Amino acid sequence: LFPGRSCLPLSPMDDELGSSPNLDQLNVIFSVIGTPKHSLDWIDLTEMRDHVAALSPVPRARLQELYSAAPPSAIDLLDAILQFEPSRRISLDEALVHPFFAGMQRRACMQLAQQPVDVATIDFEHADLKVGAIRNLI
Numbered sequence: 129l130f131p132g133r134s135c136l137p138l139s140p141m142d143d144e145l146g147s148s149p150n151l152d153q154l155n156v157i158f159s160v161i162g163t164p165k166h167s168l169d170w171i172d173l174t175e176m177r178d179h180v181a182a183l184s185p186v187p188r189a190r191l192q193e194l195y196s197a198a199p200p201s202a203i204d205l206l207d208a209i210l211q212f213e214p215s216r217r218i219s220l221d222e223a224l225v226h227p228f229f230a231g232m233q234r235r236a237c238m239q240l241a242q243q244p245v246d247v248a249t250i251d252f253e254h255a256d257l258k259v260g261a262i263r264n265l266i
Contacts, residue, residue, distance in 0.1 A: 154180070161210045162188030170213060201228040 163186045171177040191203045191210075198206075205228040208218035218226070257265075 154183075157212075158183065158186045160189045160191075160194070161212055162186050164212050166213060166216075170215065199228070201226070201230075204228070 163183050164180060168177045168181055171180065191198075191206050192200075195203065195206070205218070205223065205226045208226070209223065211217040
């Protein structure tokens, strides 16, 4: 989706790979999601905020055209995830209940450990079981 190499202004200017500006990671990302249209005040690093603000406007790519075989629900989910400003992105909980995942099986019940599990003390790891005993357990 984003096959860039460097990320100016965060990457060194003398890229040993000789990356062209077309492969600058932010340019590659913005070629898909478009340059931000909203305030950049949320970006703490002044150099980054100034760099992004100075970029030429790039429109958001039409995801339906990039992924023509994808179902509409996948495009909708991608659109919700691929937001430059973190507060505008879909949350993990919202993404997990997105219609794209509606037909997928989920584990019916997950049980969380009441206390941290010490891998070194898991009983079955040290059990000396014969083939017959393992078959019975299955």
